[in-house]
Amino acid sequence: MPATTVSTSAADLHDPTSAAFKKARRQYLKTTRNRTEHVEAEWTPFRAAEKKFKARFPPPDLSGVLDLALLDDSRAAEVSNGVWKGRPNAVQCEEIELRPRGRSSGIRKAYIFPNTPGLVLLPSFVPPDEQRRLVRWALCDQARHPNATNLDAHYILPEDGLWNRFLQSKKEACEDTLVEPRASSPDPPEVIPSPEPPGPRKLVFNEPAGKHNYVKLSAAPKPPPAPSPSVSPSPVSSLIPKLRWANIGWFYHWGTKHYDFTQGPGVIHDEVREVCKRAVTAVEWEKVFGSERIPRGGWGEDAPDWDSWHEIYEPDAGIVNFYQAKDTLMAHVDRSEVCATSPLVSISLGCAAVFLIGGLTRDVEPIPILLRSGDVVIMSGPTCRRAYHGVPRILEGTLPPHLVAETDNDEWTVYEEYLRTTRINVNVRQVFPRGFNPELHSAAGS
């Protein structure tokens, strides 16, 4: 395997004599020239943490970020690869043993967080060969028809997907296909008035979903987004870095931030379903939610049915997120699922990132966790599933050695090149609670 090199941009950001450092400092001075202390004082604790980790200048200090890979000798090459490291004891957490049945490749430990009941971190849960399969799955099979991606609103994407087209042109050394904008199509979809340009996900306030408002939210109009009039024909290779998300399972309508159940259930591919189920069944939920852990006052009607998750947990919706090095995901709560307690399983692949998770408002100071390729986070229970969380920083130069091609003509090379500046997150949810039959509810409500 060739030696992995530290990405110059990540290293340069820490070197005061480098051009990258000087440029970042100039930009910082320009953007903060008119910022008064008053502005900073108004930031919520969550916003302040986002600003800190997003900063290009000075590069953030990660000594307060939980980095559990540092406890694992088998990850030594991975953590010494690059300039970013957290600390293994930066955040209060407790180790729990995994159940033998659910363990992945000898991984035996998970971590829980006393201040965020229901948050479980399974470092290195997905073994390297499965990480590679999931990366291929995300790019070849998910970011394409019939799944919706952020680019579909604006471009008429090839049926076989951007990534497969890209691989084909590389293999045949033929010309890059030009993708036409949707706005110039003779048959554009019916649109909503304000066009949204391609780019990062937008924040939209949405009413939290539940059994009580399922009928109302399902019936609300969900018009297709407007194609941007300003995009021009673009080669496949230039669109790949603009890919931000692909929808899996139940169709998620980004305009309203609610599911559009009229489009049918969609598919959660077996391998992803299996990893999610393996993670959920690996956890002894008694250790997470057992009586002494339930917050004072209890959860009443919202109590999670964790004692049956080993049998009934079934993922049915999700998003594959594709982050480029400068992308961020701002603080948000995932509250579109009718079930507000069932585990949400989040798998990290490629470059590492800082993940923040706080509480029910942005006023709760979030904890920062460094997530590396193969790590799995489970968010479950009423507190954690409704907690604000986000990704303020992708950490450049952190691609682990097992995602580097072994030789120059290895067919993984093209994946490695993409992943050098990318993080993929597979974020899988269960929309409906046990015993909830959407058809019966619709019939009763209509």
Ligand SMILES: O=C(O)CCC(=O)C(=O)O
């Ligand atoms: O990328 C991540 O780790 C989190 C993504 C997320 O929160 C989401 O897709 O809702």
Ligand SMILES: [Fe+2]
């Ligand atoms: Fe989320």
